[in-house]
Amino acid sequence: MSETLHIGPPVTISVEEAAMLLGIGRTVTYRLVLGGELRSVKIGRRRLVVRASVEEYVARLENSA
DSSP states (O other), rough: OOOOOOOOSSEEEEEEHHHHHHHHHHHHHHHHHHHTTSSSEEEEEEEEEEOOOOOOHHHHHHOOO
């Protein structure tokens, strides 16, 4: 019997996907990445945002408001 492998949501997302989740532009999202506000990794030539860091960033914004 074969088991079904359940894989959850991706751990990393593209900068464009992070921008869409945040409702902001790609350029602003790249600034957040370069400024260390959003954690990211580089895999090959791609810069990917750690998905959890998007939620952490929003939580920090909520706490500072």
